[in-house]
Amino acid sequence: MPTPPPNILWICSDQQRYDTIHSLGNSLIRTPNIDRMIENGVTFTSAYCQSPVCSPSRASFLTGRYPSTTRCRQNGQTIPADERLLPRILKENGYHCGLSGKLHLSSCSDGKVETRIDDGYDVFHWSHHPQPDWPENAYQQWLNSKGVTWDELYCSSETEHVKAGVPAEYHQTAWCAEMAIEFIQENQHRPWMFSVNMFDPHHPFDPPLEYLQRYKPEEMPVPKFRSGEWNNKTRYQQLDHVWAHNSEGGMRVDEITPKQSQRITAAYYAMVELIDDQVGRMLSTLEETGQLENTIVVFMSDHGEMLGDHGLYLKGPHFYEEAVHVPLVVQWPGHFEAGLRSDALVELVDLVPTFCDAVNVPIEPQIQGKSLCEICTGATDPSQHRDEVYCEYTNSWTHERSYGTMLRTKTHKIVVYHGVDEGELYDLISDPDEFENLWDDPSFQKMKSKLLKRAFDASVFTMDPAPPRLGPF
DSSP, X not given: OOOOOOEEEEEEESSOOTXXXXXXXXXXXXXXXXXXXHHHSEEETTEEOSOSSHHHHHHHHHHTXXXXXXXXXXXXXXXXXXXXXXXXXXXXXXXXXXXXXXXXSSXXXXXXXXXXXXXXXXXXXXXXXXXXXXTTOHHHHHHHHTTOOHHHHSOOBSSSSBBOXXXXXXXXXXXXXXXXXXXXXXXXXXXXXXXXXXXXXXXXBOOBHHHHTTSOGGGSOOOOOOTTGGGGSOHHHHHHHHHHHHSTTOOOGGGSOHHHXXXXXXXXHHHHXXXXXXXXXXXXXXXXXXXXXXXXXXXXXXSXXXXXXXXXXXXXXXXXXXXXXXXXXXXXXXXXXXXXXXXXBEEGGGHHHHHHHHTTXXXXXXXXOOOOHHHHXXXXXXXXXXXOEEEEEESOOSSSOOEEEEEEOSSEEEEEETTTTEXXXXXXXXXXXXXXXXXXXGGGHHHHHHHHHHHHHXXXXXXXXXXXXXXXX
């Protein structure tokens, strides 16, 4: 009897830094279920997104193509209708596909419902974020079906930047998992893919009170920042502080006390722990329904969160490790290696070809990523995949036009801001925390020229290899 094709459970948190997993070095956070995935699967310890903001990153990893080729290069743009998302490819090959949470391949501002292309999702539980800004928010409809409202569940502010949010039982993260669990239970006898796209740990920092109380702020680290650091950084970082100071809800580090910053970090960690608990629920459902052995489970995030490091919160035209280095764990019992940690440089565009490879679906010519399957199966050196990773930023700020390109090797990182004579260059061996910008250092001009050439080459080599087509291949 032929082996059925594997299912795919694709779990993607929003704005989660790499350094938020217990077994990957963070002793202050509790993530036992993701730790179990790491023990049972393959962890890519040097995984990078292709944009430090949501829409272009999501368009990129859902298509296996770079932001400039998807033409969804900034928040507020809509992905063109001729782009082919993984669920559409899988649907054309016999898969039943579903989603809970956000998709964010189109603008969702001002109460505007996201415009969908032919994305391949048969089941679409859409909730861009939990707040009741749209009647179409499926999470809010779920709350109403339970006889409760967001306003009565959401607690009052505890501090200026941290709130105690909706109880775990009614939280959007739990709802995302609940929709996945129902889908897993209902589709046991056909191949499926389900995208779980919770909004957390994206700001606002508002975990359930019971989770917030598990973390002692005084035990949390304070942000990595050096006095005078901005003197050798770009004006975009300085502008970020001006914007944070002048905008409602902005977070300016020089106006946040160390105790407040620790409170924010505690809340952020609490949000991650809630996510981890929901990962556990979904894994348990796979076990209970006998589907764990035939399901590829992925845990990742779309990009990171600055969390006060380098004087920055949230995100923007910044390419620090905190913003672009993301968690990535893949498990498939009996097929992928267990407990393998690969330090190869990988990109999130590599996921679509990996999935296609794993389920024996042809990798279409427009896909730009490189399959990770040989690393996952132990067939090749887990320390080698790419010589560099590439990341883009295109004018997603509302108050200042900015265009950036990042290229990172295992030893150096260069950031080019286009149209201005500014940039960043870091020696990641001697300065892994990226404090010393060597862009104008005379002794590093040869290295700068070399990396500028590589960054330019990368921008050319990531051009569209094959224009997308509207129909199946």
